[in-house]
Amino acid sequence: MKYQVEFSQHALKQLKKLDKYTASIIISYVKKKLLNTDNPRQFGKALQGNHSDKWRYRVGNYRLLAKIEDEKILIIIVEIGHRKDIYK
Numbered sequence: 146m147k148y149q150v151e152f153s154q155h156a157l158k159q160l161k162k163l164d165k166y167t168a169s170i171i172i173s174y175v176k177k178k179l180l181n182t183d184n185p186r187q188f189g190k191a192l193q194g195n196h197s198d199k200w201r202y203r204v205g206n207y208r209l210l211a212k213i214e215d216e217k218i219l220i221i222i223v224e225i226g227h228r229k230d231i232y233k
Contacts, residue, residue, distance in 0.1 A: 147181040148213075150220045156209075159225040167207065171225065174204045185213055185220050196232070199223065207231075 152160070160168055178188045179202070189200040189211070202209040208231045210224040224231060 146183060146218050148179065148183075148185050148218050148220050150175055150180050150222065153221060153223045156222045156225050163207075163225070167205075171204050171207060171209070174202070175209070175222070178202075179211075179220055185211075 160171065163171070179185055182188075186200065189202045191197075192199050192201055192210070196210065199210045199212055202211065206228050208224075208226060208228050209222050210231065211220050211222045213220055
C-alpha cells in the first residue's frame with residue numbers, strides 16, 4: 146500500500162507565497178518522505194485539540210498539516226506555514 150499525496154487549494158496558495166528556496170525544500174521533503182510511503186505516520190506527529198484529525202510534518206521552521214485517509218491511501222496536505230503561525 147503506497148500512499149499518494151495531494152495538496153489542497155489553500156495549501157497550494159500558501160506554498161506559492163513562500164520564497165522559491167523554501168518551497169523547493171518542502172516539495173523535495175514531500176517527494177522523498179511522503180510520496181509512495183507505506184507508513185506516513187512514522188515521519189509525523191498526531192496533533193491534539195482543534196487539529197486532532199491532522200498530522201504534523203516538520204520541514205525546518207515550517208510545518209505541513211495533513212489529513213491521512215487510510216481507506217483511500219491518500220495524504221492530503223491542508224496547510225503549510227511557519228511554525229509560529231500555523232497553529233493559530
